Amino acid sequence: MGAQMDESRPIFVQIAERIEDDIIEGTLTEETQVPSTTQFAAFYQINPATAAKGVNLLVDQGILYKKRGIGMFVASGARAVLVEKRKEQFYEQYVVTMVREAEKLGINAEQLSDMIRRGGTNNG
Amino acid sequence: MANVVEIRSLTKAYGDVKAVDNVSFALEPNRIYGLLGRNGAGKTTIMHMLSAQLIQTSGDIAVFGEAPYENNRVLSQLCFIKESQKYPESSKIADVLAFAAMTFPNWNQELADRLMEDFRLPPKRRIKKLSRGMLSSVGIVVGLASRAPLTIFDEPYIGLDAVARGLFYDRLLEDYAEYPRTVILSTHLIDEVSQMLEHVLVIDQGRLVLDEEAESLRGRALTVSGPLAKVNAFAAGYKELDRQGLGSLCSATLLTNGSPEDVRARAELAGLEVATVSLQQLIVQLTSGKMSRKADDAR
Amino acid sequence: MNRSGLVLRMFMRERMAWFVIPWLVTLSSFVINLIIGGSLHEEQNMVTGGLASFFIYMFVMGIIIVSQFFPFALGFSIRRTDFFLGSTAMIAIASAAASLIIMLFSYAETDLTDHWGVQLQFFNLPFVHDGAWYVQLLVHFVLALHMFFAGYFIGMFNRRFRATWTFILFIALSLVAGIASMLCTRFGWWDEIGRWFLDQTALSLTLWSLPLVLIYMLASYKLTRTATA
Numbered sequence: 001m002g003a004q005m006d007e008s009r010p011i012f013v014q015i016a017e018r019i020e021d022d023i024i025e026g027t028l029t030e031e032t033q034v035p036s037t038t039q040f041a042a043f044y045q046i047n048p049a050t051a052a053k054g055v056n057l058l059v060d061q062g063i064l065y066k067k068r069g070i071g072m073f074v075a076s077g078a079r080a081v082l083v084e085k086r087k088e089q090f091y092e093q094y095v096v097t098m099v100r101e102a103e104k105l106g107i108n109a110e111q112l113s114d115m116i117r118r119g120g121t122n123n124g
Numbered sequence: 125m126a127n128v129v130e131i132r133s134l135t136k137a138y139g140d141v142k143a144v145d146n147v148s149f150a151l152e153p154n155r156i157y158g159l160l161g162r163n164g165a166g167k168t169t170i171m172h173m174l175s176a177q178l179i180q181t182s183g184d185i186a187v188f189g190e191a192p193y194e195n196n197r198v199l200s201q202l203c204f205i206k207e208s209q210k211y212p213e214s215s216k217i218a219d220v221l222a223f224a225a226m227t228f229p230n231w232n233q234e235l236a237d238r239l240m241e242d243f244r245l246p247p248k249r250r251i252k253k254l255s256r257g258m259l260s261s262v263g264i265v266v267g268l269a270s271r272a273p274l275t276i277f278d279e280p281y282i283g284l285d286a287v288a289r290g291l292f293y294d295r296l297l298e299d300y301a302e303y304p305r306t307v308i309l310s311t312h313l314i315d316e317v318s319q320m321l322e323h324v325l326v327i328d329q330g331r332l333v334l335d336e337e338a339e340s341l342r343g344r345a346l347t348v349s350g351p352l353a354k355v356n357a358f359a360a361g362y363k364e365l366d367r368q369g370l371g372s373l374c375s376a377t378l379l380t381n382g383s384p385e386d387v388r389a390r391a392e393l394a395g396l397e398v399a400t401v402s403l404q405q406l407i408v409q410l411t412s413g414k415m416s417r418k419a420d421d422a423r
Numbered sequence: 424m425n426r427s428g429l430v431l432r433m434f435m436r437e438r439m440a441w442f443v444i445p446w447l448v449t450l451s452s453f454v455i456n457l458i459i460g461g462s463l464h465e466e467q468n469m470v471t472g473g474l475a476s477f478f479i480y481m482f483v484m485g486i487i488i489v490s491q492f493f494p495f496a497l498g499f500s501i502r503r504t505d506f507f508l509g510s511t512a513m514i515a516i517a518s519a520a521a522s523l524i525i526m527l528f529s530y531a532e533t534d535l536t537d538h539w540g541v542q543l544q545f546f547n548l549p550f551v552h553d554g555a556w557y558v559q560l561l562v563h564f565v566l567a568l569h570m571f572f573a574g575y576f577i578g579m580f581n582r583r584f585r586a587t588w589t590f591i592l593f594i595a596l597s598l599v600a601g602i603a604s605m606l607c608t609r610f611g612w613w614d615e616i617g618r619w620f621l622d623q624t625a626l627s628l629t630l631w632s633l634p635l636v637l638i639y640m641l642a643s644y645k646l647t648r649t650a651t652a
Contacts, residue, residue, distance in 0.1 A: 005319055008400035009384075010339045038301040045293055046319045047156055048301045050339060177497050177652040194648070196426055199500040210494040210652075212437070219436050226429045227499050266499075 011046055015054025020082050023063070023074055030079060034064055034072040126189060128153045128274055128306045129174065134183035136169050143169045145330035146183070151323075153273075154304035158321035158338070160314055162411050166330040167310045168206065171276050175204040187274065200229055203272035205263040207279040211251040217262055218247040221269075228270035235299065236269035242291055256283030264292050268299055276308040289313075293320060314404040324403070328411045338403065343384040345401035348391050349375030358394050366409045377401060377409055430496060430509020434488075441517050445480040446524070452476045453545050460541035470544040477521065478570045481514075485574020489582055497652045507647045510575065511640070518567035522560045529559065551625045558626045565629045565636060572639040579646040 005011050022028040035043070040051035055072055058064040063078045102112050129151040136144040144166045151157055159167050172178035173185060176192040176199065185192060192198040211220055221240075225231045240247060243261035254262070260283050267275055281289045297320060300307060309317050318324075324341060326334035334341075345365065348358055352374045359376045366377040380387045391398045401409070434441065452473035460469050488510055496506050528546035532538055539545075551562055581589040607613050623631070 007315075007318060007402035007404060008343060008345075010342045011319060012339060038298075041297050041301055042294065044319070045290075045297065047322050047338075048297065049155070049322055050319075053339070172652065175500070179649065179651070194502045194504055196502055196505075199502060200426070202500055204498065204500070206498065209498045210491065212491040212495055214440065215437070222436065223429070223433045223495075224499060226432060227426070227501060272500075 005044060005046065011044075011050050012053035012057060015040060015044070015046075015051055016057045019054070019058055020063070020086075023079050024082050024086065026079075028074050030074045030076050032074055033070070034074060036071055126153075127151060127186075128188060130184075130186040131170075131174075132184045134170065134173065134185060135181050136166075136173060136178065137181045142330050144173070144180075147327070147330075147332045148183075149325055149332060149335050151306055151308070153306055155322045156300065156307045156309065156320055158314075158317060158324045159308050159310040159327065160324060160407055160411075161312070161327035163312055165327045165411070167327050168208075168278055170327070171204060171206070171278050171308065171310060175199070175202055175276065177204070200227070201273045202276070203228055203267055203270040203274070204276040205267035205278065205280050206276075207260075207282050209263055211259075211262070213250070213252040215251050216248055217245055217251070217254075220251070220262060221247070221266065224266045224270060228272055230271035230273070232269050232271055235271075236265055239265040239268060239295060242295065243288065257285070257288065258283075260284050261288070264295075268295055271299070271303050271305060274306045274308075276310070278310045279312070281313075289316065293317070296320070314407050318403045324407070326407055326410055333410055334407070341379075341406060342403055343400070344380050345377060345406040346380055346384075346387065346391065347375055347377045347399045347401055348396040349373065349399075350394075350396040354394055354396055358391055358396060365406070377406075379406075426501060427505040427508035427512065430501060430506050431512045433492070433496065434509065434513040440484070441513070442520065445477050445484075445521075448480055449474065449477040456543055456545055457539060457541060460539070460543040463541075466542075468538060468542045468544050470548060473545055474525070474548070477525075478566055481517070481521075481567050481570040482574040484517075485514075485571040485576075486578040489575055489578030493579075493582070493647075493650065494652050497650075503647045503650065507644050514568060514571045518564045518571070521567050522563035525563050526556060526559055554624065554626050562625050562629045565632060569632060569636045569639070572636060572643055576639050576643045576646070579643055579650055583646050583650050 005014055019028065019034065023030075028034060034055070037048050037052045037055060040046070040055070041048040044051070055064060059066060059072070061081075062075055063082065064072045065075050066072055099112070107115070127150045129149075131150070132148045134144055134147045135142060147166075147170060159170070161167050169178065173180045174187060174192065176194065179193065187198045188201055190198050192202070217240075221236055225233060225236070243258075243265060245258060245261055245265065249258075251259070251262075260281055263280050264277075267277055267280065281292060284292070293316070296307070309321065311317055318338065321338045324334060324336055324338050325332060348355055350373065352369070352372055355374045355376050359378055362378040362380050364376055364378055368375050388398050456469075456471045456473050463469065492510075493506060497503070525546055532543075532545065532547045551559065554562075577589070580592060584592075607616065
């Protein structure tokens with residue numbers, strides 16, 4: 001059976017995110033063909049219309065483009081655009097929340113950057 | 125394109141009991157619909173009336189723009205696979221398929237042959253010698269290979285294991301992608317099919333309680349909890365599906381509208397805790413609350 | 424393609440049930456009679472009612488058609504009307520075939536084998552076979568039709584009104600029969616009725632039964648139109 005989707009968020013958004021992930025991680029390189037809507041539908045066991053909606057979301061953003069009669073391809077420069085977008089999201093999702101929580105706990109900016117550095121070494 | 129199905133104020137009554145109570149909906153062409161609800165909610169009765177196997181007490185049914193009763197133009201375009209389908213006991217599987225090949229104008233024999241292999245059905249086996257699961261598989265083969273413009277599956281997988289059910293979903297999506305048609309999937313195994321659905325109709329105690337796009341439902345249902353007054357203030361603008369209280373604390377499941385992120389942010393700003401609700405949780409909540417209330421009434 | 428024709432083709436796939444099994448049943452009854460006839464060495468011809476097993480089979484087919492093939496066909500998008508017409512065509516073919524077969528056996532019995540060499544009258548019955556060959560054909564054709572639609576009607580009545588009402592129907596029918604025979608006894612009509620039957624030939628009885636067959640058929644059609652899966 002297909003890979004599990006999160007049923008509390010629209011599936012087409014999740015499809016778009018998975019394609020984005022593949023582009024950022026380099027699984028899908030620029031100017032290569034993206035699986036067809038039917039293949040997405042079969043793999044994730046989702047409705048083809050939903051898969052198409054996810055793909056079209058990326059077409060609208062210029063990440064994918066359509067070659068008539070062949071299929072969807074990753075646009076040149078798509079990865080850079082996505083990385084930029086993700087950095088923006090990263091700031092919104094993690095940094096802002098982190099700083100807010102830090103303020104609540106009385107952690108000052110210097111202590112915070114120390115902690116981040118420590119997290120980096122532990123991970124490395 | 126015109127609607128494939130239009131139902132208005134459809135009611136089926138048995139004496140005082142209304143199995144289907146004033147149900148209206150419309151189905152657009154070439155989409156996959158989920159007709160969901162608990163066992164005995166009235167789903168099967170609705171589908172029996174759609175296919176003119178049962179005659180309604182009142183209300184109008186139009187399938188492909190016409191009344192289906194004794195109407196070959198409608199019936200030849202419609203394939204209804206139901207759990208309770210009877211086959212002549214002494215017939216072979218091959219006989220059943222041969223009849224299906226004659227009655228459904230879009231029948232595809234290659235697909236039927238492939239599905240027979242997929243589901244490991246022996247064509248020469250007689251119906252009375254088949255297990256429950258094999259009988260279900262025969263229905264699935266007929267339903268898919270019929271390629272009927274309106275194909276209805278009513279709990280088609282009784283007796284089938286998870287692997288065989290997965291095979292059914294795979295083949296359905298595959299063939300649907302290539303040959304789009306209007307599909308109604310009726311089931312209580314909501315979590316297995318919800319990803320495939322484009323539109324959801326929920327029936328509870330004979331009534332239509334939800335008629336929405338599946339994608340718009342995902343993320344729109346939230347459970348907010350916190351002090352009663354705050355929950356009340358926040359819930360005021362939305363449709364409330366369920367509520368549970370614990371002293372002065374309360375949690376409410378709401379069907380919100382607008383951007384889910386915004387709603388979430390507003391709820392958090394109001395000091396409420398927010399939890400997401402999946403499509404199947406949402407439907408379970410929609411159909412289970414009334415059940416316990418009914419039990420209370422009975423007492 | 425005409426969808427009544429599809430119903431006919433569906434039945435035709437069950438060739439065994441229509442054309443082989445009923446004759447196996449009838450012929451086994453025939454063989455038993457043959458053995459009995461062979462062992463008795465009677466002076467007179469032995470007349471048996473073994474042929475009735477074929478007509479009882481047709482009655483049962485009427486019931487089976489409704490209980491097994493009707494819900495099947497309805498579930499496969501067949502109209503009720505087409506089911507009825509297809510069934511009627513099927514029984515017409517089966518009845519025609521049956522009356523021909525009976526006539527052939529009857530010819531073999533009287534003209535070819537001299538009652539199978541054992542004085543057995545199985546296919547060629549007195550009274551029934553007194554008339555011309557086409558009368559014999561008609562008699563068996565109508566009788567087979569009659570039996571089939573009696574079964575079909577009872578099956579459809581049961582499907583439509585369920586067991587309770589079928590039970591009530593039978594009680595009502597036996598009540599009517601009981602009251603009628605009481606009246607006959609009370610007013611001394613039996614003699615007249617007996618005389619009327621004695622005056623009849625196989626042909627005239629068959630013709631008298633035609634309206635009855637038509638009523639069965641019409642009632643069957645009406646019930647079929649409102650029956651559900």
